[in-house]
Amino acid sequence: MLDLVLRNCTLPDGRQGLDIGIRDGRIVAVEPVLPAVAHSVVDAAGQLVTPPFVDAHFHMDATLSYGQPRVNQSGTLLEGIALWGELKPELTQEALVERALRYCDWAVAKGLLAIRSHVDVCDPRLLAVEALLEVKEKVQPWLDLQLVAFPQDGVLRSPGALDNLKRALDMGVDVVGGIPHFERTMADGAESVRILCELAAGRGLRVDMHCDESDDPLSRHIETLAFHAHRLGLHGRVTGSHLTSMHSMDNYYVSKLLPLMREAGVAAIANPLINITLQGRHDSYPKRRGMTRVPELLAAGIPVAFGHDCVMDPWYSLGSGDMLEVAHMGLHVAQMTGQDAMRACFQAVTATPAAILGLEGYGLEPGCRADLVLLQARDPVEAIRLRATRLAVIRNGHIVARTPATTASLDLPGRPKNVDWQLPPRA
Numbered sequence: 001m002l003d004l005v006l007r008n009c010t011l012p013d014g015r016q017g018l019d020i021g022i023r024d025g026r027i028v029a030v031e032p033v034l035p036a037v038a039h040s041v042v043d044a045a046g047q048l049v050t051p052p053f054v055d056a057h058f059h060m061d062a063t064l065s066y067g068q069p070r071v072n073q074s075g076t077l078l079e080g081i082a083l084w085g086e087l088k089p090e091l092t093q094e095a096l097v098e099r100a101l102r103y104c105d106w107a108v109a110k111g112l113l114a115i116r117s118h119v120d121v122c123d124p125r126l127l128a129v130e131a132l133l134e135v136k137e138k139v140q141p142w143l144d145l146q147l148v149a150f151p152q153d154g155v156l157r158s159p160g161a162l163d164n165l166k167r168a169l170d171m172g173v174d175v176v177g178g179i180p181h182f183e184r185t186m187a188d189g190a191e192s193v194r195i196l197c198e199l200a201a202g203r204g205l206r207v208d209m210h211c212d213e214s215d216d217p218l219s220r221h222i223e224t225l226a227f228h229a230h231r232l233g234l235h236g237r238v239t240g241s242h243l244t245s246m247h248s249m250d251n252y253y254v255s256k257l258l259p260l261m262r263e264a265g266v267a268a269i270a271n272p273l274i275n276i277t278l279q280g281r282h283d284s285y286p287k288r289r290g291m292t293r294v295p296e297l298l299a300a301g302i303p304v305a306f307g308h309d310c311v312m313d314p315w316y317s318l319g320s321g322d323m324l325e326v327a328h329m330g331l332h333v334a335q336m337t338g339q340d341a342m343r344a345c346f347q348a349v350t351a352t353p354a355a356i357l358g359l360e361g362y363g364l365e366p367g368c369r370a371d372l373v374l375l376q377a378r379d380p381v382e383a384i385r386l387r388a389t390r391l392a393v394i395r396n397g398h399i400v401a402r403t404p405a406t407t408a409s410l411d412l413p414g415r416p417k418n419v420d421w422q423l424p425p426r427a
């Protein structure tokens, strides 16, 4: 007896007409027409069933704080950092927890069941660390929250930040963060990368640094990050987030850099919604897009995920926890419009970030965790095109969120009554 069967599923790899059997929170069978009886049955009706969305780069301590204490007028990264500095002394643990829990509700409703969130450790009270550790435990039954100790004001530039960061790790924060381009000099930035990578190696932790988030073509911290990842044997455990300077780098230099990243097993995270709005702000025209070189990184064999980064916070006033919106923007900014490229954009918000986070049991094979999303779309490209409705979100074998199918009622003579934006099935 199974707990749950999803009938007639289409999978992201294109396989169709499959049933997915679930028992004790795990997928136990993926076969055409499972004969087994189950306590409950969901008819997927040929629509896409995917493992959940994963956001590899987020700031949950700042989310949903839009307008507090004021709105970012220039919309720039630096005014955002200044604004966050104004907000920090006014933060309370209760408000942090409440905003984070509300965002996690949004995430689950959108089928986003794993998030890597940076948490600012430059406040000596470590209020945000305490709050997000509490949230991590609270949401664990329905969402995997991985935390990065993030020294927003610079681990060397901000007094006491390194000690605070170590305390945060002692308290249970999972990943070592950094922000080398925000240190006072390029040399300090490089030194911060060395210190933080050695700290991670010593503690057996992963690394995820905000790295080269600028339009400076000479920002070189990703090279230093790859060097220390390789030197310390951290292959597969280090990620460079943003890497926007790569957009502006000299092509010859990038041709040397990409193989170094590949050799060091360093992954990349682009944040399309944020990169396209924050970068290129000093340009007149032509105005740079600012997002890192996603197709080139992928072609070099480097894993690339797309992160949401911000939702309604000092840096970004929009967003809703919809990783398909993130993939949609990434696809456009990177001009990844070929069929394979569009599918790679879907991977960039599902399987690739799951690997970067090191999620256990992620996937659609028997033995994987029964965490699934049923979309109102027939394939990954249609899912991105429509930012498809999450008809059902399943966690640990249980349906935890449902959204009614999206249709509109028409009142036009001689035309159908309903519109759902999907074409009829192909013959």
Ligand SMILES: [Zn+2]
Pocket: 057, 058, 059, 118, 210, 309
């Ligand atoms: Zn960030």
